[in-house]
Amino acid sequence: MIPGRIGDLRSLTLFFAWQNKLTGKLPDSLSECQELEALDLSYNNLIGPIPNQLFGLKNLTKLLLLGNDLSGIIPPDIGNCTSLYRLRLNHNRLAGNIPQEIGNLKNLNFLDLSNNHLSGDFPQTFGGCQNLEFLDLHSNSITGSVPDSLPKSLQLIDISDNMLSGSLTHSIGSLNELTKLYLGKNQINGRVPSGILSCSKLQLLDLGSNSFSGEIPKELGLLSSLEISLNLSHNQFSGKIPSEFSSLGKLGVLDLSHNKLTGNLDALSSLQNLVSLNVSFNGFSGELPNTPFFQKLPLSDLAENQGLYITTINSSDKTQSASHKSVMKLVMSILLSTSVALVLLTVYVLIRSHIANESRAQADSWEMTLYQKFDLSIDEIVINLTSSNVIGTGSSGVVYKVSIPNGEILAVKKMWLSTSSEESRAFDNEIRTLGSIRHKNIIRLLGWGSNRNLKLLFYDYLPNGSLSSLLHGSGKGKAEWETRYDVILGVAHALSYMHHDCVPSIIHGDVKAMNVLLGPGFQPYLADFGLARIADGGGGGDDTENSMQVQTHYLAGSYGYMAPEHASMQPITEKSDVYSYGIVVLEVLTGRHPLDPTLPMGAPLVQWVRNHLANNGDPSDILDSKLKGRSDPTMHEMLQTLAVSFLCVSTKASDRPTMKDVVAMLKEIRPIESSRVDHDVLKKGGLTSSSHSSSTTIKPSPPPRNAVVSHGSSNCSYDFSDESNS
Incomplete structure (x- = not known):
């Protein structure tokens, strides 16, 4: 229970007591802590109403009360708390209307009121929350229509599973920062407005279980950013699939089931990244596209489309196959014309289903390895690989958020199905490298499962996304310098461990901001080891002559981050990782993507910075x-870090420091003692660049070697430095 005299702490600024089994009511005396800036009492057993006096705290920026048993209403006094930036009241028993006064919160950035008992009309005053980026009201009983005026800063809207009605207007197109829109399980009707094309950053769109009608707008097929999911199921859509859908090359999940759609599925045949497709309960006809993806689709995802048929080609006897196809067409036409034939069709489907189930049972023989003991059922994992659980897609697969019976949450990567050796090698690389190493800044592989049709990797779930999303996504680079510094230092520790403390050494091969994941407190974790290689050579990486290299001269990576030696077919060494790391540091310092199209003359980030400094720019x-x-x-810290990044992105691999040296240099920057980088030093040559060389004149003295402590392993031999976490 929170003591009633807590109000005596008049100078209290932060009160964090989440997940502590607190009981009782929120004391009114909290409002006497006039200096309070952040209050987090989430995941306790608090009951009763939210004291309206709490919203009189003028300095309160964060109020997190989620996961309790609070009841009553959201007080209209909330409009007085004008400093509020983050408000989470989800998973309680709050009822009544969302107060109109919430529109007074011009600084509000994050609002989550989901999973309550809220009712009444959708507030029309949300437009006043000018800086709102995240809005989650799902699983309530809110009525009315989607407002015409919503904050243009919104990046995620989840108002699914309510009682909203009316139609969407073209004003939805004004939300040009929107990346995810959940409107499913409502009563919204009418046509989908063509103005949705203006939502050019939309990655996920869920309109399922509504009353939308008319043809599917072709504009949806022109949203090239759609890469996670498009759900149009359980509506009244009619007509054909727009031919423009063939342009959705990044899309992972598509659900068109339970509509009145007709025509064939040819527009979907070129969607190479699809991992889930459901077109059941429509009026589709014609031959299924002859691609591996469609050949492996479950029958349940094609059900109740009477005109669809599958052509089976036997390479040893094409004449017999063509004859079989004709017979099947004739049989199907007879089955569709008589009730007796329907019975025969039912028998036929049952027999084929029995055969398919026997075949599937053979394919479902799982090989599994777990690297820690926990209760895990592979069937429960697979059944949760649904579109609603997708949290990201990448070059190697789709990542899902999955809860397991013991209450833990996992991130499960489902590798793309492919017959290419490169895709298979990515799966093997992740297992070989991550299965045997442990470091506090490297993603932890918990285990893996594989059968003939699926390859799954199990990781710890990290709640804060990637460094890329922090810099360029919903966070829009709002992380303070101290947070950014801790992230790049953590990544440097991870790479130093791989290059210098692992025996044999490991080259990551794809260091980029997207592959730096952020856990609680923005703890960084280096991830995606699909391109990792065991190094061949000295293993220490302390001298250029002894630098390790991979046996092949070519190693794939990501454009904008790859070292120059990739283009010249020079051997790939640990210094290639150092270059990519330097680009990541530049990205953190500048807030710009390495291939930012807005940079002058279309120059890549590293060249833009070099040109700026070569022209004596500040x-x-x-x-x-x-x-x-x-x-x-603090400015000196950032400029010193800039100097370190420029050492890392030297054109010549031999001019780049080792990651062990990078860690030592970064640790000297904070706290700064006697040595500082001066603006004049930087301008007059401290960071010099020309078209012929990117090496700098700042050459920090080599750091002392770390003491090495050897730790045994039953799988292989690795060394851990005193900076590593085994």
Whole structure:
């Protein structure tokens, strides 16, 4: 229970007591802590109403009360708490209307009121929340229509599973920052407005279980950003699938089931990244596209489309196959014309289903390895690989968020199905590298499962996305410098461990911001080891002559992050990882993507920075605008880090430091003691660049070697430095 005298702590600014089994009511005396800025009492057993006096705290920016048993209403006094930036009241028993006064919260950025008993009309005043980026109201009983005016800053809207009605207007197109839109399980009707094309960043769209009608707008097929999921199921859509859908090459999940659609499925035949497709309960006809994906689709995802048929080709006897096809067409036409034939069709389907089930049972023989003991059923994992659980897609597969029986949450990567050796090698690489190493800044592989049709990897679930999304996504680079520094230092530790402390050494091969995942407290974890290679050579990486290299001269990576030696077919060494790491540091400092199309003359980020410094530009001008205006010591830290990044992106691999040296240099930057990088030093040659060389004149003295402590392993031999976490 929270003591009633807590109000005596008049200077209290932060009160974090989440997940502590607290009981009782929120004391009114909390409102007497006038200096309170952040209050987090989430995941306790608190009951009763939210004291309206709490919203009189003028300095309160974060109020997190999710996962309790709070009841009553959301007080209209909430409109007085104008400093509020983050508000989470989800998973309680709050009822009544969402107060109109919420529109007074112009600083509100994150609002989650989901899984309550809220009712009444959708507030028309949300447009006043000018900086709102995240809005989640799902699983309530909210009525009314989707407002015409919503904050243009919104990036995620989830108002699914309510009682909304009316139609969507073209104003939805004004939300040009929107990446995810969940409107499923409502009563919204009418046509989908063509203005949705203006939502050019939309990655996920869920319109399922509504009353939308008319043809599917072709504009949906022109949304090239759609890569996670498109759900149009359980509506009244009619007509054919727009031919423009063939352009949705990044889309992973598509559900068109339970509509009145007709025509064939040819527009979907070129969607190479599809992992899930459901077109059941429509009026589709014609031959299924002859692709491996369609050949492996479950019959349940094609059911109740009387005109669809599958052509089976026997390579040893094509004449017999063509004859069989004709017979099947004739049989199907007879079956469709008489009730007796329907009975025969039922028998036929049951027999084929029995044969398919026997075949599937053979394919479902799982090989599994777990690297820690926990209760895990592969069937429960597979059944949760649904579109609603997708949290990301990448070059090697789709990632799902899956809860297991013991209450833990896993991230499960389902590898793309492919016959190519490269895709199979990515799965083997993840197992070989991550299965035997442990480090506090490297994603932990918990296990894997594989059968003939599926390859799954199990990881710890990390709640804060990737470094890329922090810099360019919903966070829009709002992380403070201290957080960014801790992230790049953590990644440096991870790479130093791989290059210098593992025996044999490991080259990651694809270091980029997207592959740096963020856990609680923005703890960084290096992930995606699909391109990792065991190094061949010295293993220590301390001297250029002894630098390790992979046996092949070519190693794939990501454009914008790859070292110059990739283009010249030079051997790939650990210094290639160092270059990619330097690009990541530049990305963190500037807030710009390595291939930012807005840079002058279309130059890549590293060349833009080199040109700026070569022209005696002020180094502080290239920093992210959200990092500027800091104190002089902090500015010096950022400029010193910029100097380190430029050592890493030297054109010649031999000029780049080792990751062990990078860690030592970064650790010297904070706290800064006697040595500082001065603006004049940077301007006058501290960071020099020309078209012929990117090496710098700042050459920090080599750091001392770390003491090495050897730790045995039953699988293989690895060394862990005193900076590593085994």
